[in-house]
Structure formats: C-alpha cells, structure tokens
Amino acid sequence: MKLPHVIPCAVLLFLALAPHRAGCAPVNVWFDKANALYEHQAYDSAAFYYEQVLAAGFTNSAVYYNLGNSYFRLKKVGLALLAYERAHRLSPNDPDIQANIKFASSAIIDRIPAPEQTFFEAVLTRLHTVLSLNAQLWILFFLLLALGILFAAGLYVSSNMRLWIIYLSGLLLLVTATIGTSAGVKIYRSERVEYAIVLSPSLDAKNEPNGSKVIFTVHEGTKFRVHKAINDWSFVSLPTGLGGWVQSSSIGKI
Amino acid sequence: MIRLLAPMLIIGLCAAAQAQDISFSVSADRTSAMLGERIQVTAQIVSNKQLSGSFAPQVTKSEDFDVLGMNQNSSQSTSIQVINGKMTQTVNITYFFYYSIAPKKTGSFTFPALKTVIDGKTYTSNPFTVTVGKETAQASDVRVILSVSKKSLYQGEQAFLTIKVVQKAGAQVQLSQQGFMAFFDKLEKELSKDFAVVRLFNQLKGVMEVENGEKSVVVKAQYALFPITAGDIAVAPVPFEYVSLKRVQSRRGVNPFEDFFPDADEFFGGGVQQVSRSVVSNGLTIHSVQLPPSPAGFSGAVGSFSMNVGADPKTVPSGEAVTLSVIIRGSTRPGSMGEIALPQLSDCEVFTPEKHVSVDTTQNGISCQKGYKYLLIPRQEGTLTIPSLTWEYFDPAAASYKTLRSDPITIAVTKGKATQAGQTRYLTQEEIRQVGQDIRYIKTSVPGGRQTDQPYKNPLFLILFPIPFLIAGFSLLYKIQAQRYEKDASLALRQKAARRAFRTIAQVRKKADAMPATDFLARIAACLEDFVTHKYGFSATGTTLDELRQQLAARHVETGVIGRLAGLLESMDTFRFGRRSLDAASRAAMLQQATQLVRDLAKQKRGS
Numbered sequence: 120m121k122l123p124h125v126i127p128c129a130v131l132l133f134l135a136l137a138p139h140r141a142g143c144a145p146v147n148v149w150f151d152k153a154n155a156l157y158e159h160q161a162y163d164s165a166a167f168y169y170e171q172v173l174a175a176g177f178t179n180s181a182v183y184y185n186l187g188n189s190y191f192r193l194k195k196v197g198l199a200l201l202a203y204e205r206a207h208r209l210s211p212n213d214p215d216i217q218a219n220i221k222f223a224s225s226a227i228i229d230r231i232p233a234p235e236q237t238f239f240e241a242v243l244t245r246l247h248t249v250l251s252l253n254a255q256l257w258i259l260f261f262l263l264l265a266l267g268i269l270f271a272a273g274l275y276v277s278s279n280m281r282l283w284i285i286y287l288s289g290l291l292l293l294v295t296a297t298i299g300t301s302a303g304v305k306i307y308r309s310e311r312v313e314y315a316i317v318l319s320p321s322l323d324a325k326n327e328p329n330g331s332k333v334i335f336t337v338h339e340g341t342k343f344r345v346h347k348a349i350n351d352w353s354f355v356s357l358p359t360g361l362g363g364w365v366q367s368s369s370i371g372k373i
Numbered sequence: 374m375i376r377l378l379a380p381m382l383i384i385g386l387c388a389a390a391q392a393q394d395i396s397f398s399v400s401a402d403r404t405s406a407m408l409g410e411r412i413q414v415t416a417q418i419v420s421n422k423q424l425s426g427s428f429a430p431q432v433t434k435s436e437d438f439d440v441l442g443m444n445q446n447s448s449q450s451t452s453i454q455v456i457n458g459k460m461t462q463t464v465n466i467t468y469f470f471y472y473s474i475a476p477k478k479t480g481s482f483t484f485p486a487l488k489t490v491i492d493g494k495t496y497t498s499n500p501f502t503v504t505v506g507k508e509t510a511q512a513s514d515v516r517v518i519l520s521v522s523k524k525s526l527y528q529g530e531q532a533f534l535t536i537k538v539v540q541k542a543g544a545q546v547q548l549s550q551q552g553f554m555a556f557f558d559k560l561e562k563e564l565s566k567d568f569a570v571v572r573l574f575n576q577l578k579g580v581m582e583v584e585n586g587e588k589s590v591v592v593k594a595q596y597a598l599f600p601i602t603a604g605d606i607a608v609a610p611v612p613f614e615y616v617s618l619k620r621v622q623s624r625r626g627v628n629p630f631e632d633f634f635p636d637a638d639e640f641f642g643g644g645v646q647q648v649s650r651s652v653v654s655n656g657l658t659i660h661s662v663q664l665p666p667s668p669a670g671f672s673g674a675v676g677s678f679s680m681n682v683g684a685d686p687k688t689v690p691s692g693e694a695v696t697l698s699v700i701i702r703g704s705t706r707p708g709s710m711g712e713i714a715l716p717q718l719s720d721c722e723v724f725t726p727e728k729h730v731s732v733d734t735t736q737n738g739i740s741c742q743k744g745y746k747y748l749l750i751p752r753q754e755g756t757l758t759i760p761s762l763t764w765e766y767f768d769p770a771a772a773s774y775k776t777l778r779s780d781p782i783t784i785a786v787t788k789g790k791a792t793q794a795g796q797t798r799y800l801t802q803e804e805i806r807q808v809g810q811d812i813r814y815i816k817t818s819v820p821g822g823r824q825t826d827q828p829y830k831n832p833l834f835l836i837l838f839p840i841p842f843l844i845a846g847f848s849l850l851y852k853i854q855a856q857r858y859e860k861d862a863s864l865a866l867r868q869k870a871a872r873r874a875f876r877t878i879a880q881v882r883k884k885a886d887a888m889p890a891t892d893f894l895a896r897i898a899a900c901l902e903d904f905v906t907h908k909y910g911f912s913a914t915g916t917t918l919d920e921l922r923q924q925l926a927a928r929h930v931e932t933g934v935i936g937r938l939a940g941l942l943e944s945m946d947t948f949r950f951g952r953r954s955l956d957a958a959s960r961a962a963m964l965q966q967a968t969q970l971v972r973d974l975a976k977q978k979r980g981s
Contacts, residue, residue, distance in 0.1 A: 150819060157815055179824050181816040188815050209824045215813045222812050228724055228748050230693055253828040260837050267841030271848030306829050321727050338748075 146177040153185065162192040180210035184219070191223055197318040197339040199223050201371040204316060204342065208373060211251055227340030247301050252309070255302040262295040313345040315355065315370040322370070324363025328352035334363035345372060394421040397496035399430075399487050405504045408479055411441065411649055412503065416470040416487055418496075423466060430487035430498075432472045437482035438503075439612060441473040441651060475612055475651050476505040514544035517556070517613045517654035521598070525660040528603050529675035530769045531704055531738055532659070533573070534596040536560070538613065542581070542588035545618040547647070553577055556613045557594070560654075567606040567661070569599040571706060571739050597739045599675075599706060600661035608657040617648045664767055668774050672711020674766040678703035682762055682779035684749075691754050691789035697747040697782075701764060707732055707741045715747060716760050724748040751786040758783050863910060870907035871975040874900050875968070882964050890955040894945045897967050901942065904971055918943060934973045941966050 153168030166189035172182050187202030203220045210216060236244065250258070266288055273284040320339050326332040328349055335357070337343070343355045348367055355370070356362035395418065402413045416430045434440045447468045454461045476482070481504045488497050515538065522533040538553070540546060557572075564570045573595040582591045600606065664675070681700045689695050699713055707730050715723060729744040751757045764777040828834070858865045877900040885893060905913040905921070909928050913921060918939045925935045945963065948955055 147819070154815060154817055177819075177823055178826075179819050179821070181819045185815040188812055191812050208826045215816070219812045228694070230750070252826070253824075256828055256834055260834070260841075263838070263841035264844070265841075267844035267848075270845045274848055274852040302829075309827055 146172050146175055149175075150182065150185075153189075157185065157189060157192075160192075162189045165189045166193065178209065180206040180213060180216065182206075183209065184213070184216050187219060187223070191219070196223055196226050197316055197371070200227070200340045200342070201316040201318070201373065204314070204373040209251075211248055224340065228338035229341040246297075247304065250298075250301075252302060252305045255298050255305070259295060259298055259302060262291055262298070266291050266295065314342055314373045315345045315353070316373065317341045317343075317365075317369065318371050319369040322365050324355065324361075324365050326363065328364050330364060335361055342373075345370070395419070395491055395494075395496065397489055397498060399498035399501075401484070401501065401503070404501060405506070406476060407506050408476060408653075410475070411651060412438075412474050412476070414472040414474060414484065416472070416489075416498070418468040418470075418489065418491070420466050420468070420491075421464055424468065424491060428468075428489050428491050429470055430489045432474070432487065435482075435485075437478065438474040438476050438484075441475050441612065441614070443473070444471040445469060473649075475653070476503065477610075477653065479505050481505065514541045514546050514617070515539070515548070515613070515615050515650075515652050517611075517652055519560075519608065519611075519654050519657050521657055521659055524658070525662065526600060527662045527675055527767065527769045527772075528600050528664050529673060529705070529709055529767070530599070531676055532598045532600075533738060534564070534598050534657075536594045536596075536654075538592040539582075540579070540590045540592075542590060545620075546650075547616040547618060548592070549616065550577075552614045552616075553592070556611060560611045561596075563609055563611060564596070564598065567600060567602045569601055569706060569708070571597040571599075571734065573597055573734055573736060573738065595736060597706075597734075598659075599709070600659070603661050603663035606659045606661055608659065610653040610656045612651045612653050614649065614651045617650045619646045619648055620644075665774075667767070668765055670763065671765040671767070671774060673709045674703060674705055674711065674764075675709065675769060676704040676766065677768060677770070678705075678764065678766045678777060680762070680764050680777040680779060682782065684759060684782045684784060687783075688785040688787060689751065690787045691751050693750065693789065695749045695751065695757075695784055697745075697749055697759060699745040699747070699762060699779075700742060701744075701777075702740065702742045703766065704738060704740050706739055707743070710741055710743050713743075713745060713762060713764060715762070718749065718757070718759065720751060720753040720755075721757055722750040722752065724750075751784065754786050754788050756783055757786050863907075866907040867910070870904050871971055873907075874904040874971045877903075878964060878968055878971070885960045885964065886957060891949055893955065893960060894949045894963075897963060898942060898945050898949075901938065901967060901970065904974065905938075908974060930974070930977050934970070934977065937966070938970050938974070941970060 149168045149172045153165045153172070156162075156165040156168065166186060169182055169186035169189060172179075173186070183202045183206035187199045187206060190196075190199035190202060200220065200223050203216055203223060206213070206216045207220060269284050269288045269291070273281050273288070276284065317337050317339050322337050323333045324335050324337065326334055329352070337357070341357075343357050346354045346356060346362070348354070351367050352364045353367045353370065354362060354364055397416070397418050399414065399416045401415070406412050414432070418424070418428065429445060432440055432443070445468065447466060450465045450467070452463045452465075454463075474484075481502055483500050483502050486498050486500045488495055490496075518537045518539065520535045520537070522535070523530075526532050538548065540548060561570055574593075577592050577594060579590040579592050582589055679702050682698070684695055684697045686695065697715075699715075701710065701713065703710065715726075724747070726748075727746040729742075729746075731742045731744075733740045733742070749757070749759075759782040761781055762779045766775060766777070767773070768775045825831070877896065881888070881893065881896045881900070888896075899914075902913040905911075905925070909925065909930075911924050913924075916924070921942075922935050922939055925938070926932070941963070947953065948959075
C-alpha cells in the first residue's frame, strides 16, 4: 500500500478512536473526589461531582452506578433508580447494578407485575440480554469476517474441502443471524423505545394532556414506557398495558 | 347648612410663639364641621435659616378625632429692600405640616396645643375648639354598615362579617378602589387581633337596591371570621374615605347662555371640585364563647364535618397494594383541621400517606376538604380488617363534641402471585430481606473508559463492517477473472500487451546509452512486434512490412498509425542492417516514437 493511501485510513482510524481518548484527566480527578466525598458520607457533594463527570461527556456505568448510590443515600429513590437504569443500559450484566436496582425497587410504592413469560420466552430474553450490544457488534464483525474468508477460500479449494466450508459457513451464518437479530432489536429499541422513571413522589396519569380524569396514579421510582410527547406531556404505559398522559417534567427518561 | 355657613379658611387661630427669627403657628381650615367630614390642620414654622433635625409637631389620635394622614412641604421667599442706596436682603423659609383629622362624635372638642423643639427651645401653639354637628343630608350620601351573622359564637366557629357600602343613587360622590382597599386593610387589621379572617370576595360590584322607597347603589363584601380569643370582642368603627364632587360656579356673574346651555358654566370656567371625605362605619360587639373541656383526639375543628372512608380493591393478592382513601369535609379553615391517625395494622405494611387539602371559598363561607391516600400492602393471605377510623370535632349547633366513625373495612387477601409463578417484576417484602439489607458499595475505578449505549454509531464499526463483504467481493471478482483467463489464454496476453511493452521500453530507456546499437534496435523492434502479435493475434515476427501493413489494415487499424509503425520498423532495420551509428538523441527519439506507437495502437479497436 502506498503512503498516500495509508494516511486517510490512519486519520479515519484516529477519528474512530478519538471519542475514547478525550477528556480523561479531569474526569478521573472528579471521580476520585466524588468517591472520597461518598466515603465521608457527603452524598450531596458526591452526587454533584458524579454529575459533573457525566456532564463532561464521560458516560460510564460505574459513574451512573455511584451516582445512583449517592441519590439512594439522599433518599431520592426516583433519581437513584434512574441512574441505576442508565448504568444497566451501559453494562447490562453487571451484578452490582442488578442488585442495587432490585434493592432500590423494593423501596418504591408501586408493585406492578410484569406480564408472565413462558419458558421459551424466558430463555430468549436471557439470550438476548446476556451480551451487551457492544460485545454483540464485535462478535458480529468477527463472524462476518470469518464468513468472508471462508467464502473466499471456498472459491479456490477442492470440492471436498468446499463441502466442509459450506457446513461451517452454515453454522456461522445461523449464529450470525441470531446475534444480528438480537443486536437489531436492541438498536431498534435504543432508537425507538424509551423508558422513564417517575421522579415526583406521586404522579397522576390523565386521559389526555391537561385532562381532568385520572387514569392511574404511580409513585416515585416506578418505571414505564414512553410512547410519545406533546409539549410538556408524555404518553406512557405500564407493563400491564395501562396508558395515560403525564407531565414530562415529573419523569426522567432512561 | 351649618357646613355651608362655616368659614372656609381660618388663618391665624393661634400665634403662639415669636422668638427672634422663628415663628410657629397652627391653623385649621374650619372649626365647625359635620361628623364624617375631614378637617385640615396646618402647622407652620417660619425661620430665616435652614432648620435641621426632627422638629415636626406630633398629632396623636384621641377619643374625639382620628388622624387620617400627615403631609409636609416647605417654601422659601427672599425680599430685597433698597433704602438710601443701602440694600437689605431677607430670606424666610416656611415649613408646612398638614394633618387630616376626622371627628369621631358630635359635640365639641378641643384640638390640643402642638409643640415643636427647635435648637433646644420649645415652641407651643394655643389649643382651639372644634364644633362637630350631626350628619347632614349630603354626608349621609355614603354609609358603611358592618353586620355579623352571629353575635354570639364559639371559639373557632365560623361567622360571616358583611360590609355594605351604601351610596345614595344620584349622589355626587366618587368611591375609589383605593378607598375600598384602604378600608379593608384597616378593617382586617382591626379584626385580626381577635379573629382568624378569610376574605370571601375577589371583586367588588355595585348592585342597585331599593330600601324604604329610596334607591341606592350597594357594594357588598364578606369575610369569614373565626374567633381565636374568648370573651366580648369589640370591633371599633373604621373610617371609609371617598370623594365628594361639588359644582363650582363661574365668577363671571350672569351667564347669558345658562338657560340654553346648562353646562355652559363648566365651559366658561365653572367646574367640579373634588373634596375628600370620610365616613365611619358602625362598631360591633361579638361574644366569643370558650369551648368546653375537649376529649382526647380533638384537634381543634369546630363546625359541621363529614367523613368518607373507602378501600380499593376489596380483594388483593398478598404483596400487592390496596389504596385506603380517607376524606374529611367541614366548614372550617384548613389550619384548624388536625391530622387523622390510622390504627396499627398487623401483617400489613403501611406507607406514608399522600395528603391533599383543598379549600373552597364562596359567598356561603369557607369549606375545607382534607384527603389521605394510604397505600397498604398485606403480607399474609387471609383477611385484612381496617378498623373504624374516628374523628373528633366540636359541633356549635349541638354545643357539644361529636365523633365521626367509619365502618370497619374487610379486605380479602388471596395468595400472592410471587408464590404462584415465582415471577414478579418487583420484590415482595420477604424477597427484600433476601436481597440484603443495603445497597452495594460504590465502584472505585472506571473500567473501560467512556461507554455508550449506542455503540453502533461508533465510526470504527462503519469502517470495519464493510471489510468482510469487500473480501468476499474481491475474491469473487478475482475468481471470475481467473476463469476468463483459463477459457481464453490469448485474452490475458492481449490485456497485458501494452503494459508489458511499456515495461520493456522503460527497461531499454534505462540502459539505452550503455547498450550497443544493434541490441538496442533489436529490443525495441522485438517489443513492438510482440505487442502487435499479442494485441492483434497474428505473428508479427518474421513478416514483411507489407504483410504487416495488410494484417493491420485488415484489423481496421488507422492508416496513419500503420504508416508510422512501418516507418519506425523500416528506419530501425536501416540502422541495424546498414551498420550505421546511432547517437543518444536518435535513441531517445526512437524510444519516444515506440512509446507513442504502443499508446496509439492500444487505443485502436481490435478487429476480427
């Protein structure tokens, strides 16, 4: 490869990696300071510094997790659960985050049962959530790379060898399709499906924006799906399917 | 009429002090007035130098009159005298203090002597007598009447105070918003010593009423009063200020147009004079009765009350919530309604209730509603009984304490879903204990640097993901090309002919100077013949120039190109076989011609 071709590739690679390199130094200082404040039970100040870290564009599940702990100590269960849920989105398999979500959820008032799942649905859900989207994308890349190489090799090898390559490619294709579907669902949800947490002590869901009829009442920390928003009102639904309009200022989108 | 006869301005009633350069005097605009009228008292200090400090005479209200307001200003005058060429200049500064007083009762009273202290010296005015007559017909144009719905009531009981400002229809008076507001402020100040006061009006509106055949405009306002002290409570009369409009005649004498134009006076200089007046309301005495000794649980609510208690749903699985609603309504203000206490419930978790307080203020009084919403979570399967809730209050109508009591509520608690399916989104109280007693500790390091929940937007993936497809695509293309070459061996030679020819020419050019002429010429000639052979599919080596021309012409190669190729080959043969010397310039020219020929032939279409 000639030099003029190498330079644009290098620039692209640098740009691709650039967001991971930016602004590390002050963020680490704030994070350590926030941890020290948390240890000294200055939870309010700790939360401030964790918020600073996030405001600087450094999104990390550990920061959200620690922020959630600070809010929980300040008895702000709604904000704590919001931070935990955001951490969970970034690191879905972190056991600490899962444990704290469970514990904080036990402190909220509403107990809304989730729709019951069959065994098959539960297995699919488990498979879907076992890997993070980032890991799935990397696996997808390597699977596709392997398939590409196998395809290229299949063009030049003997017939017997080609048969084995076809079997292996079929298997890889199945895995790729499964992971790809899972990743696709996650990307769709990331783009189209929004969830939120109730931040106010009590929130009435109305029949329409500025409506007079209360459809249901939820309390701080309850999680629901946000479908659409009109001005300062959002249409939300509970896992039971019950929907209503709530004031957007009283909820925090995950 | 007495008012009309009273002198409009009396000056110099008192000239109390004359000391060196300071004089102090007090005057009143009248010494004879009607009840409800204002008297303006003016204190005047004249000095030949600027005075400093506080020297304003003090006028305090008494049993005979109220002080409605005080104002002050000053003026300066200079006089110059020239006598026999000698000029004398005198400066006088006059300080005016105006006091507006309103007599409280008819008869006569003595306005007290006023005092002022200037430079340590006290100046005193003389007192003067003021005669106060009964209300004249004009003064009764406006009346202010206070009435109360109950003259005797219990401490904390609600009563209504009605204020009626009655203006005789057609009276030449003007009631202003400021006048009303000032009256309400004074009244509220007076009432708030012994009552909790709540306004029951927002806007003031005049309504035409007929009383004893006389039309009048009545403005009504209401207050809700709640006595906070016991005993006889006196509400003192409160002054209400308004403006009386008085037509002023022109000084021109006889108006020749008066008969034809009634308003001509106004046009020619007559007009309306505004005179500030005040009228005093009646006083009230209200008897507030102390409440009898209260029972336990009484929180201070006095009035009539009702209570609604309900639970929803009546059947619930254990671990799920029941909402218990308690609503108390009553005719009192929110501050006097205490809290309701829910009895201890066994095997049930009770969360802090949501409270809602709403106050309804209408002309019928103030009513308050206090609502509690408890969230109960039964832990055990079976029956949950919410016992009676009680609420103590004092009923003034019955003159006794009463108790509101709800019916006990029974809730059927079924087996919780958690134990049936083992799948609930939120934990039961039992599961909470299993989770642990506290949240897990914070993370002390940030693993993985910056994260994103949208990694698919990372440009790295945009670069990497096409790679496998490119590999597959190029492999396929290469395979197709290889297969084509396998099928047609001359195809590869034809496609690569020009490239090979250029490469050979470049090699010869590098060694051109060092090569013997014969070798140079042989390499170039061979290069051109190979190119023609591979490009056009016939053997150019060993053919004569004429055969070469024919072959190329048969393949539709341009005549000019054919001619140049033949010419170059012929020229090269001349050099090779004629043993002629070949200088560097000729070599370079030949190389240039050969390059150009290959380029031109490569562009030519390959005929059959």
